[in-house]
Amino acid sequence: MNHLDHVAFAVLDLDQSIDFYEKNFGFKLEYREKLESQGVELAFLALSNTKIELLAALDEESVLNKFLKKRGPGLHHVCYRVDNINYELSRLRHSGFKLIDTEPRPGAHNTLIAFIHPESTGGVLTELCEYQAI
Amino acid sequence: MNHLDHVAFAVLDLDQSIDFYEKNFGFKLEYREKLESQGVELAFLALSNTKIELLAALDEESVLNKFLKKRGPGLHHVCYRVDNINYELSRLRHSGFKLIDTEPRPGAHNTLIAFIHPESTGGVLTELCEYQAI
Numbered sequence: 001m002n003h004l005d006h007v008a009f010a011v012l013d014l015d016q017s018i019d020f021y022e023k024n025f026g027f028k029l030e031y032r033e034k035l036e037s038q039g040v041e042l043a044f045l046a047l048s049n050t051k052i053e054l055l056a057a058l059d060e061e062s063v064l065n066k067f068l069k070k071r072g073p074g075l076h077h078v079c080y081r082v083d084n085i086n087y088e089l090s091r092l093r094h095s096g097f098k099l100i101d102t103e104p105r106p107g108a109h110n111t112l113i114a115f116i117h118p119e120s121t122g123g124v125l126t127e128l129c130e131y132q133a134i
Numbered sequence: 135m136n137h138l139d140h141v142a143f144a145v146l147d148l149d150q151s152i153d154f155y156e157k158n159f160g161f162k163l164e165y166r167e168k169l170e171s172q173g174v175e176l177a178f179l180a181l182s183n184t185k186i187e188l189l190a191a192l193d194e195e196s197v198l199n200k201f202l203k204k205r206g207p208g209l210h211h212v213c214y215r216v217d218n219i220n221y222e223l224s225r226l227r228h229s230g231f232k233l234i235d236t237e238p239r240p241g242a243h244n245t246l247i248a249f250i251h252p253e254s255t256g257g258v259l260t261e262l263c264e265y266q267a268i
Contacts, residue, residue, distance in 0.1 A: 123208030
């Protein structure tokens, strides 16, 4: 677990944010996807060594919308890449970590993902992801 | 500007946080330093592709302490590496960006750094850094 897969920003308008980062920072849009089940639309911007994920709420009921109302747009979470997400979740659970996802679930880009509760990680919402072979 | 130099977390206790990430996530402490003028003590943890910066306040008056009181510990800022920080600051200023540092100042690790105001970057406190030749 020593590779930062991405840092995620919560944004109000996905198109506008993609345009902002392309125009002002030169980041390239790599991928975008709607995750209806999560109530979010996301975009990945490629940097040379990692990715930025932009996250926008699809509707009022989205969990992300609650975050945006409480904290405003800005830094949302970090995601570390792991080789075996089931192993890591089991290890962390046994170490007393509070997990948001006790089992991995499908994420963007053919990944399995799980979130650790920020109460266990000094206030930093932390995601783990495992890339599955296609 | 397409390399994420680091992501920074505001923490309450630097030693405890270093220990936490070493023990549970396997990150390695690369470097630590007190920046008395900024009222912070910082530590860099090495990942394979980038770094995590842990930031703790040195005293009550530290700007970081105000952040911690308002938002609690957690995600603090992202930092992109640039080749020419003076050029980037000038470019951004001319594009209407609100800069916290209009001129670069010395950062940790023999760098020149400057912060962009989160009002200009969708709520994401954003740092630029240039590594100086030694």
